[in-house]
Structures are given as structure tokens and as C-alpha cells.
Amino acid sequence: MTSPxxxxxxxxxxxxxxxxxxxxxxxxxxSPGKRLRPLLLSAAAVAVGGESVRAGTLAAAEALExxxxxxxxxxxxxxxxxxxxxxxxxxxxxxxxxATAILVGDGLQARAFELIATxxxxxxxxxxxxxxxxxxxxxxxxxxxxxxxxxQSTGKTLTLDALKALHAMKTGALITAxxxxxxxxxxASTAQREVLCKVGAHIGLAFQIIDDVIxxxxxxxxxxKTSGKDAAAGKSTYVSLMGLDAAEREATALHDDALKLIAxxxxxxxxxxxxxxxxxxxxx
Amino acid sequence: MTSPxxxxxxxxxxxxxxxxxxxxxxxxxxSPGKRLRPLLLSAAAVAVGGESVRAGTLAAAEALExxxxxxxxxxxxxxxxxxxxxxxxxxxxxxxxxATAILVGDGLQARAFELIATxxxxxxxxxxxxxxxxxxxxxxxxxxxxxxxxxQSTGKTLTLDALKALHAMKTGALITAxxxxxxxxxxASTAQREVLCKVGAHIGLAFQIIDDVIxxxxxxxxxxKTSGKDAAAGKSTYVSLMGLDAAEREATALHDDALKLIAxxxxxxxxxxxxxxxxxxxxx
Numbered sequence: 100m101t102s103p104x105x106x107x108x109x110x111x112x113x114x115x116x117x118x119x120x121x122x123x124x125x126x127x128x129x130s131p132g133k134r135l136r137p138l139l140l141s142a143a144a145v146a147v148g149g150e151s152v153r154a155g156t157l158a159a160a161e162a163l164e165x166x167x168x169x170x171x172x173x174x175x176x177x178x179x180x181x182x183x184x185x186x187x188x189x190x191x192x193x194x195x196x197x198a199t200a201i202l203v204g205d206g207l208q209a210r211a212f213e214l215i216a217t218x219x220x221x222x223x224x225x226x227x228x229x230x231x232x233x234x235x236x237x238x239x240x241x242x243x244x245x246x247x248x249x250x251q252s253t254g255k256t257l258t259l260d261a262l263k264a265l266h267a268m269k270t271g272a273l274i275t276a277x278x279x280x281x282x283x284x285x286x287a288s289t290a291q292r293e294v295l296c297k298v299g300a301h302i303g304l305a306f307q308i309i310d311d312v313i314x315x316x317x318x319x320x321x322x323x324k325t326s327g328k329d330a331a332a333g334k335s336t337y338v339s340l341m342g343l344d345a346a347e348r349e350a351t352a353l354h355d356d357a358l359k360l361i362a363x364x365x366x367x368x369x370x371x372x373x374x375x376x377x378x379x380x381x382x383x
Numbered sequence: 384m385t386s387p388x389x390x391x392x393x394x395x396x397x398x399x400x401x402x403x404x405x406x407x408x409x410x411x412x413x414s415p416g417k418r419l420r421p422l423l424l425s426a427a428a429v430a431v432g433g434e435s436v437r438a439g440t441l442a443a444a445e446a447l448e449x450x451x452x453x454x455x456x457x458x459x460x461x462x463x464x465x466x467x468x469x470x471x472x473x474x475x476x477x478x479x480x481x482a483t484a485i486l487v488g489d490g491l492q493a494r495a496f497e498l499i500a501t502x503x504x505x506x507x508x509x510x511x512x513x514x515x516x517x518x519x520x521x522x523x524x525x526x527x528x529x530x531x532x533x534x535q536s537t538g539k540t541l542t543l544d545a546l547k548a549l550h551a552m553k554t555g556a557l558i559t560a561x562x563x564x565x566x567x568x569x570x571a572s573t574a575q576r577e578v579l580c581k582v583g584a585h586i587g588l589a590f591q592i593i594d595d596v597i598x599x600x601x602x603x604x605x606x607x608k609t610s611g612k613d614a615a616a617g618k619s620t621y622v623s624l625m626g627l628d629a630a631e632r633e634a635t636a637l638h639d640d641a642l643k644l645i646a647x648x649x650x651x652x653x654x655x656x657x658x659x660x661x662x663x664x665x666x667x
Contacts, residue, residue, distance in 0.1 A: 119531055119535055120523055120527070120528060120531050169489075170489075173485055173486075173489060176482075176485065178480070178481030178482045178485060179482050179485065196462070197460075197462030198460075198462045198463050198531075198534045199531065199534075201457055201460065201462060201463065201485065202457075202527050202530055202531050202534075204489070205453075205454075205457060205488070205489075205492065205522075205527050206522045206523040206527040206528070208489065208492050208493065209492065209518045209519075209521045209522030209523075209527065210518070210522050210523065212496045212514055212518045213514070213515055213518035213519055213522060215514075216511045216512075216514035216515035216518060217511075217515045222507075223506075223507035223508045223510070223511045224507045226507070226511045226514075227500045227501075227507045227510045227511060227514075228500075230496055230497070230499075230500035230510075230511075230514055231497055231500035231501045234493045234494070234496045234497035234500060235493075235497055237493045238489075238490045238493030238494050238497060239404055239490040239493075239494065243404070243486050243489050243490040243493065244404060244490070246486055247403055247404050247482075247483065247486050250482045250483075250486075251403055
């Protein structure tokens with residue numbers, strides 16, 4: 100056995116084992132997000148199924164947040180948006196290295212689907228429906244496809260329709276999936292599921308418009324990420340295409356329309372209504 | 384609406400839509416792999432359940448190959464193993480760009496789980512078991528964790544035990560999952576599933592040892608990838624730790640032990656036996 104005396108010898112698996120990945124995951128835990136998608140999932144389940152279904156939303160909500168987190172880690176990579184700050188902390192590839200950031204993202208995605216598949220509180224029929232919904236929304240036809248369009252669009256001026264289509268995939272698909280997944284767990288009717296999808300499309304778009312508005316209004320210190328970066332990077336934004344006032348009016352109109360869609364859903368939808376409003380009336 | 388006259392305007396979503404990802408996927412299709420894992424899955428299902436279960440293996444086998452393919456695309460990235468050639472073709476980040484390679488890998492992973500979850504030929508109970516098995520094997524405790532250990536080990540001399548532990552995660556977990564998934568579809572007993580896992584551990588290790596042997600024996604032209612690269616990159620290999628002859632003897636012993644484990648499985652396991660032998664007695 101060759102063991103040159105000047106190179107460190109790693110004695111066993113325990114000494115190596117995923118320590119770097121564990122440390123990277125702990126780094127992510129230090130700067131949790133707003134957990135908007137898990138909250139939407141839970142609120143949608145309660146809206147269609149009542150409070151009794153809430154306990155069943157835990158694993159799926161966590162899975163959704165893992166997918167969102169993995170997408171941020173990969174989007175921040177130098178080859179993608181090249182961001183050094185996220186939620187006021189160094190991004191993962193800055194705090195660790197690019198390989199670790201890629202692998203953490205990959206592992207988080209796998210963990211998300213494992214969480215749903217092994218959630219014994221839900222019947223297998225619901226679990227496969229949840230995996231299918233989340234996978235489709237996060238893949239080529241959804242989040243991943245949207246991020247690719249976003250990369251290709253940098254330095255180009257998009258039409259408003261193209262920008263909306265891009266964000267419908269990049270952010271809208273996962274927000275819509277959050278509502279649909281809640282609907283699956285809450286036992287939504289086909290009609291209710293369709294309404295949840297429409298609500299998702301509305302608030303997904305509103306969310307992104309508000310993001311652009313905040314991006315222009317805030318500075319780096321209060322936002323915890325590099326500000327005005329999309330515009331500086333040559334990306335089209337709702338503000339650059341519509342102007343600030345029109346963008347804010349559009350977001351408000353989308354918010355109002357979303358609430359109208361569930362106007363007759365009764366008290367069980369109050370939490371969902373409150374979330375929709377928080378999502379638009381936020382300042383970070 | 385602002386549209387500076389000197390920048391190209393992308394008119395609509397159709398003009399943008401995932402074209403780059405579609406092209407990148409077509410690039411991957413040009414250099415298909417040996418499909419070892421799908422073959423193992425199918426052979427394991429037939430071994431425990433007979434020929435009649437083979438049709439039910441299609442989606443899961445495809446999913447397994449998608450996970451394997453995504454891992455190769457990500458492993459080849461500059462931040463990881465930095466490989467320019469794979470199966471005789473330029474790697475994806477060379478033929479396209481790093482962002483596209485990261486996104487194609489991400490999308491392939493999502494697609495793998497979507498394929499299993501939406502496979503209506505299998506009952507939901509089997510589908511959730513397959514998703515759970517594949518996700519666990521490809522995540523932090525399996526393939527992703529192993530690749531992280533591999534990255535951390537570069538430039539260090541590992542003990543043989545540490546190298547085996549690394550490869551048990553990096554390659555062994557997915558090969559074992561192939562057999563387990565076949566067992567799930569074929570309706571394996573608990574005892575049969577345990578045997579399949581043991582067989583997986585044996586042939587996973589044998590596979591990696593043979594890889595190292597081939598790496599030393601081949602040159603770049605016949606192998607279609609940069610040769611002797613692991614050793615050159617300062618990675619420990621079975622050949623560098625054991626020597627060429629001992630490595631080959633070890634692979635043969637593992638092969639023989641794997642066959643002994645299923646010696647009394649009857650004719651239905653013949654395909655699995657043949658695959659195990661092909662896997663060790665290969666020259667590329």
C-alpha cells in the first residue's frame with residue numbers, strides 16, 4: 100500500500116463522512132427563509148380540507164422548502180447568477196466551495212422526494228401525486244426551465260409577455276405547486292384544484308413583480324442581498340418594462356383577483372387570504 | 384415599455400422556451416451509456432418475480448439511468464472533476480456552458496422522480512417504495528455524499544477501507560438501488576431483498592475496482608475519456624493502493640461471492656448472473 104509520508108492519511112470513513120456537506124447544511128440553517136411555500140401549502144390544505152388535515156402537510160411542506168432552498172443555492176453559483184450574499188449571509192459556494200454548493204443542491208433535491216415518499220401519515224396515492232406535482236413544477240417544464248430562460252435572456256430586452264412566461268416557470272410553477280400540493284393533501288375537488296392553480300398563477304406573478312419593486316426601492320444593507328442586481332446584470336424586470344407605478348398597480352390587481360377567486364371559500368380559507376395579502380404587501 | 388434599439392428583443396416564450404435545455408438533452412442522447420443500472424434493475428425483478436414483471440420495470444429503469452446521467456453531467460463540471468470528454472464526446476459544459484450543465488442535471492433528477500411517480504402500471508405502494516429507495520441512494524447518504532468525499536479526498540492518500548467506504552456511497556449505492564428497485568417491482572421477499580443488497584455491495588465494489596484497472600490499462604483513444612485521470616488528479620485508486628494484480632484478484636473474488644449469494648435462485652436469475660459476469664469481465 101502506497102502512503103507517501105508527506106500527504107495526510109484519512110484513516111476511516113468516519114473521519115471523512117459527509118462532514119463538509121453537514122457543515123454546509125448547517126450554514127444554510129443559519130439563514131432560514133420566510134418559508135412562504137410551506138405556509139401556502141398548509142393554508143391551501145386547510146382551505147379545502149379544514150384544520151384537521153394540517154398535520155399531514157408537514158413532510159410535503161418541508162420538501163417544498165428543500166426544493167426552493169436547493170434552487171437558491173444553485174442559482175447563486177458563479178456560472179448562474181454569481182451572487183455572493185443571500186439573506187445577509189455569504190452564499191454557499193462563497194462560504195464553502197462550488198463543488199459543495201452543487202452537491203448540497205443535488206442532495207437537497209433528493210431529500211425532498213425521499214421525505215414525501217416516506218411520509219407514512221399520508222396514503223401512497225397522495226404521496227405519488229405529491230411527488231409528481233413537485234417534480235413537474237421543479238423540472239424542465241417549471242423552475243429549471245425558467246432558470247434556463249432567465250440565463251439566456253440576460254443582456255436582452257424581453258417583451259412583457261416573455262418576461263411573464265419566464266417567471267411563470269421560474270417562480271410561478273413552484274408557488275402554484277405549493278397550492279396544488281396543499282389541495283392534494285386537503286382532498287380538493289377537481290374544481291378546487293383548478294382554482295388553486297389559477298390563484299398560484301396570479302400570486303406567483305405578483306410575487307415576482309413585488310420582488311422587482313423591492314429590488315429597486317431597497318439598498319443592499321436592508322435587503323441582505325446585492326440590490327438592483329437584476330437590472331445591473333442586464334436582465335429585464337417588471338419595473339424596467341412597465342415603470343414602478345404600473346408594476347405596483349399590476350401587483351395589486353393580481354392580488355385582488357386572486358382573492359376574488361376564493362371569495363366564496365368560507366372561513367377555512369382565511370389563512371390563505373392573509374398569506375396572499377402578506378405576499379404582496381411586503382417590503383423585503 | 385423600454386426597448387433599447389440595439390439589444391435583441393425576444394418576442395415570445397416560444398422563441399425562448401427551453402431550447403437550450405432541449406439541445407443539451409439531445410447532445411446527451413448522442414452518447415448513451417451502457418445502461419448497466421437499468422439492466423440490473425430489470426434482471427433483479429425477473430430473478431425474484433419471473434419474466435412477467437419485466438414490463439413494469441421500464442419507468443423505474445429509465446429513472447435510474449436519468450439519475451446516473453445527471454450525476455455524470457455534474458461530476459464532469461469544472462468545479463468537480465473538470466472532465467472535457469465523456470463517452471468520446473465533449474462533456475455538456477464544454478459543448479454548451481456550465482449553467483446549462485447544472486440545470487440539465489437538476490432537471491434530469493426531477494424528471495427521474497416524476498417518471499416513477501406517474502407510472503400507472505405500478506401500484507402507488509410500489510411507486511413510493513421506488514422513489515424512497517432511489518432518493519436515498521442518490522442523496523447525502525449515497526451518491527452525493529460519496530462524490531463529496533471523493534472531492535475532499537483528492538490529493539490525499541486514503542486507506543483501502545476509506546476508499547471502499549467512499550465508493551460504497553459514490554457508485555455502490557446506486558448499483559445496489561438498481562437491484563433493490565428490481566426486487567420491489569418483482570415482489571421480492573425480505574430475505575431476497577437482503578440478498579440483493581449484499582449482491583449490490585459486492586458488484587458495486589467490483590465495478591469500481593475494474594474501473595480503476597481499466598483506467599490504468601487503457602489509453603484515452605479507446606476509453607473515450609481522459610485516461611489515468613484519477614491517479615493524475617491525486618486520487619487514491621484500488622490499483623494505486625493494492626497494485627494491479629491484487630486489484631484484479633479482488634474483483635474476481637467479489638464476482639464469485641456475488642454469484643454464490645444467488646446460487647440457489649434458479650433459472651430466473653440467469654440474466655442477473657450473466658450481467659454480474661459482464662460487469663467484471665469488461666474492458667471498457
